[in-house]
Amino acid sequence: MDHVQHLIDLLRDDLTAGRYRVDLVDGLWGDAAAAALFRGQTEPAVRALDAGRASGTPSTPVESFARLFLLGQALPIGEVAAAFPRLRVAGAEELGLVVPAGGDAGRMRAALDLRPYSFVDTLGAGSWWVVSDLGEAVLGRALDKDHVLGIGGASTTLSGLMIPTPVDSVLDLGTGCGIQAMHASRHARRVVATDISQRALDIARLNARLNGIESIEFRHGSLFEPVAGERFDRIVSNPPFVITPRVDGVPLYEYRDGGLVGDALVERVVREAADHLTPGGIAQLLGNWEYRAAPPGSEEGGSDGLERVRSWVESGGAELDAWVVERERQDAPSYAETWIRDGGTRPGTPEFAALYGAWLDDFDARGVREVGFGYVLLRRPAEGARATASAAPTPAMARYERVAEAVGSNPAGLGAHLEACLAGHDWQAHRDDDALLASTLVYASDVTEERHYWPGHDDPVVMTLRQGGGFARTAPLDTALAAFVGACDGDLSVRALCAALAEVLGVDESLLVADLLPAVRALVSDAFLLPAG
Known part of the structure; x- marks a missing residue:
């Protein structure tokens, strides 16, 4: 057996024996501290754990895992060793999970984020462990450019949107830490996961092995290049859709920036998806689209974001069914603020001011006034799907709508x-x-x-x-x-x-x-x- 795979199996054994689960982690510090942690604030959770330790409550593996990977605390080597009795500290170091804490040879700190994750889908409840890069709350600084994002709001949104019908094949375009590929594996015989980041593929491969998922094939490359000439029953993608200025001094994060101007990355995915769908196949992705003002002196009106998406679909070379839902729209300054903060740069700093100016300059130069966010569903018609009982062709579905924030209560998602x-x-x-x-x-x-x-x-x-x-x-x-x-x-x-x-x-x-x-x-x-x- 491959040595690294053996280490991952030992890690799984330790996490299972240590009962590293969502419910037990949340029970360590309560709802209020859990909510604060979700907002990136670790102090309430740290206080709750310290209060328990001060009262003489013995440390458990769950607490050690939580302190190490979720709160970013350095722990004595002995406590780390007790949490990893099979993998051992040396194995955890070899997998890149922990490193010696700077300035203290007797303590270890996390080098990666490792957390439990639970979900409900149409097949029932499930749980995994997910490895990703440490977030800003633990790092205490801006993210690295090759940061591999863990589970966030966008990833859970897309997993909830997945059509749950069993299929033969799924493509996860831009897999990141692999969470969409793992969800897709629950209703697909095989999954191909691609990413331009080799680091992301390595982490995604670790996650699949850690959770005993063997049906995923990982390929390196940009967008559809690794699957040229292939077709899939489903395509899912949380692409790097963030609209980022292409100027010096603005960091380009691999997990969110596709390297193209404006919303061109989402446009490209929409235009090219049809070439990689089987008849009846469905593509589902998240995306941003721009609302642009009319150029000065022009008699034409500005461009509506949903109409931009419609133009991408209709000019893609195939008559696709399209259902596009816009869930949110931000003005240009708010959008810039959101994504500058997302990278770990704080308001009030010179760095933030410089990035803010670059973002607004870019939007002004291209006439962008607002940015929409939502879901795109594309379907290639099945053979004969356009015919009716009377043999008259039916038009393609073309739903472009804005939906209020209310969403139903089904825990399995949309x-x-x-x-x-x-x-x-x-x-x-x-x-x-x-x-x-x-x-x-x-x-x-x-x-x-x-x-x-x-x-x-x-x-x-x-x-x-x-x-x-x-x-x-x-x-x-x-x-x-x-x-x-x-x-x-x-x-x-x-x-x-x-x-x-x-x-x-x-x-x-x-x-x-x-x-x-x-x-x-x-x-x-x-x-x-x-x-x-």
């Missing part, structure tokens, strides 16, 4: 909801009105109806459908649509329901049908209503 919406769109798009009328529908289990009344009145003035999952969407109801949805229990066809409603409401059935069917199609596409059977 992936299953996206899958249900795609299925609903396909189902209704391939049925003409006669076929839709002959179908039966049921309302989804997470759908509720709200009614609001004027005081003392019997008739509602506002009626709304609300989703408990997905994007927590709402849909306005009128009397006919409310009655229709309420009767969708899978027993009667859409035609029969419309006939009954027309009789009860005293309206012409054909007019009611013409009014209801577009709304019904929209509710099916958003998974408020589901095909019965």
Whole structure:
């Protein structure tokens, strides 16, 4: 057995025996300190641990791991050795996990971040350990340019967005520490993970081995170059999409900066994804896009961010289904501040002022006023997918929308909801009105109806459908649509329901049908209503 792989296996044994788990780590210092740690503040957690030690509570491996890897404390060699009885201190050093603490030969400090991670997806609950580079809170300084990012908000967002249908192959483009490839391995026979950073690939390979995942192949190179000529059933990517000035003095972090001007990196991924998808294959990525003002003296308006993404999709050389969701938009100064702080440079310092000026100069030069952030889903049509029962072609899905921050409560994430919406769109798009009328529908289990009344009145003035999952969407109801949805229990066809409603409401059935069917199609596409059977 390869020596390094053997060391990783010993590390897994020690972490398992030491019960290094999310719940036990959080129990060391409580919710308030855990929340502070998430914000990059270690002091509350340190105080909680020190209070326990002062009371005579014996140190446990979980506490030692937490102090070492999460809080950045140097520990006596004896305590490190007790936490790693199989791997031993020498093995931990060889894996690059710990190094001697400067100025004190009797103590060790962490050289990498190593933390437990738990999640819930459609296959159930799971847990891993994830190695990455130390964050700014532990380093106490700006990040290195080759920093390998651990698990953050963006990575958990993308993993939650993954369509969970089992597939043969997945490409993780820009794998970083490997977290998306590991998630993808839960529903794919094989995964190819690429990155331009060899350091990132080494850490990702360690993480896969540490967690017993053998279905991932790691390849070095930029974007799609390592998979030229290959196609995949799924592509997932949290690409280095941060818009960074290309001038001297501005650090380019490999984990977030793609080396291109503006949002050109995301544009390239969107344009090239179709060439690497199998028929019916889906690409999902996170990204930024710019909102630009009109050039001085121009009679044309500025460019809308979502319309920029639409132009990338439509000029990519293939007729793709596209669903783009913008979740956030920042003005240019706020965006610059966010990402300068992300690199570890603090406001109020000369370094921050210099970087801030460079960012604003870049945005001004290119007319960028705002930056949008969101999700991109692209799907290559399956063979014959554009045909309907009547043989007339159906247009590609083209959803470009802004969604409020509310998200449903499903802990497994949005992936299953996206899958249900795609299925609903396909189902209704391939049925003409006669076929839709002959179908039966049921309302989804997470759908509720709200009614609001004027005081003392019997008739509602506002009626709304609300989703408990997905994007927590709402849909306005009128009397006919409310009655229709309420009767969708899978027993009667859409035609029969419309006939009954027309009789009860005293309206012409054909007019009611013409009014209801577009709304019904929209509710099916958003998974408020589901095909019965």
